[in-house]
Amino acid sequence: MAERTLTGIGVTPLSGVGKVVWYRPDADLPEPPAPEDVDADAELARFDEARSVAEDELQTERARTAERVGEEEAAVFDAHVQFLNDPQITDGVTDAIEGGLPAAHAVQETFTGFVEQFESMGGRMGERADDLRDVRDRLVRVLSDGERVDLSSLPKGSVVVAERLTPSDTAQLDPKRVAGFVTVTGGRTSHAAIFARSLALPAIVGVGEELESVEDGTEVVVDGDAGDLVVDPDDDTKADAAAEAEVHVRSGPVETADGVGIEVAANVGTLADLGPAVDRGGDGIGLFRSEFLFLDRESPPDEDEQFEAYVEALESFEHGRVVVRTLDIGGDKPVPYLDLPEEENPFLGERGIRRSLGPDASLFETQIRALLRAAGSTDGTRLSVMLPLVTTLDELHEARERFESVASDLAEEGLAHEMPEFGIMIETPAAAFMADRFAPHVDFFSIGTNDLAQYVMAAERGNERVSELGDYHQPAVLHAIDATVSATEGHDCWVGMCGEMAGDPDLTELLVGLGLDELSMSAVTVPHVKEAVTETDTAEAEALAAKVLAADTKDEVTNLLTTDQ
């Protein structure tokens, strides 16, 4: 059979090969028996039992999702529990059972009525319809004793294909057995897409109704980069995909073809990211976003909790460096226990180091205590600390004084501690212009390209109308990076980069040519960037960088990068 390709939205830069397993949670129930053959009391008891089983499952999946994906995504399970116990729904199901339907059919009928009602209202109600459908399917599954596909025990190499995957569905998937998933509906920010990225699964969403034509057991290639689903792939396609899927994970340090070592590290935004960071071969952590420890909770983490989190990150790696960025919070990130003022433009307001030296001084002090103690722990020599959004030398000096004063407090208390390696983020034009003045005072720079591009170009990549401007291929952004690296010449100051740009393997040669010592990215692309490093020759890379820096426009830059590959 000739291969054919369906196209959707690819959500992870990964490919997988496997056999289709259709997941149809809303498959038809068998015809119900005649009402007189239904034992209403027994069915009511089954309904109660099923609700209690479903509630237990929801609590388990809530906890698992909070750990794997995050608190925000886990909160949806609270709404599910409320629908499960909703008096209108339980009354409706009870009436239907008393009217002669078995429990599963009664659940199906009652929920479907409400789903249709919500769907007809559109907008936000449509999302609630998804929640209701999710709860309905769970109850029906429990009541029909697992006659449906069990997502938690699929054969190895399964490609799960479904109309949609709900948070309940994805929480059951075992990433070790699933080769990928493909859905009819969904977009880049759907739950399923977020889930795929955090677990590094090949995935395509939003393929459309055409997906229905792909049958159970069909062999497919999921290209989560291009968004292509290749059905009945020929041997060449499979070999390509397998090569891609088997992107060689290098767990040791890598160097360029001519022997220059480049550190390739992972960014970590929750403790659950530590596993993938190691599994994908990260040399360490180039950006530990410590604010995640502070979000989605009623009170800040205390010193011991933070200390343990930093030590856990250090212990995940045998040798790698762990760069912790101190609290980076501003008006765009809600934190209930902080008095975050409403600001006209939070990205130009009181955020990052500005808050740590100002209103959040006591939080900052607690964080410093935890960091200094972690630096004094068994693996502590591998800890580095960096400050976010530094724009002036005063900020750097003041922050360092706080570290020193906390260190002398700890010494007086007789607590083990050390001064960690100390650096700053370069993410503002101010920091890039002043990089030569900062360099003598720090151990390293880490260039945060997402913010740097946004502040240099006065344009936000997330805003489609100006995303071309906010792109890191813009010459102005590249010159800011070059200026930063050049400013460290003659100083004992290494330069890293964290942000999406560092994780783009098409740019690795350029970044090596610009003189970066370290690249840090989401764990997913670590193997791709490591591979690109090994294929780079530094002399050629430097020549490429010189040509790229001579370019006048973004298009010229892009052309140079594509023709040179």
Next chain:
Amino acid sequence: MERIVTVVPEDGLHARPASKFVETANEYDADVQLGRADSDDLAPAASMLAVTGLGVSAGEDVRLVADGDDAEAVLDALEDILSTPEAEH
């Protein structure tokens, strides 16, 4: 006992604010109903389905009606949820 409250959370009575609202309504010894301020139709506040089914958006006024020993306390708690911006839940 009744009260008119303007809904502040950006999501309106959906998602997490709704979830919190229903959870709170169930915690007190009182029967609570709610509806739009300009309508006489009321729905049970203890029902997630009924609360989200109203489709109340940010900026709308809602009427809360409570009956029972904890009527005042539950109205205070619910008003607090409805008048607190997204960030606080």
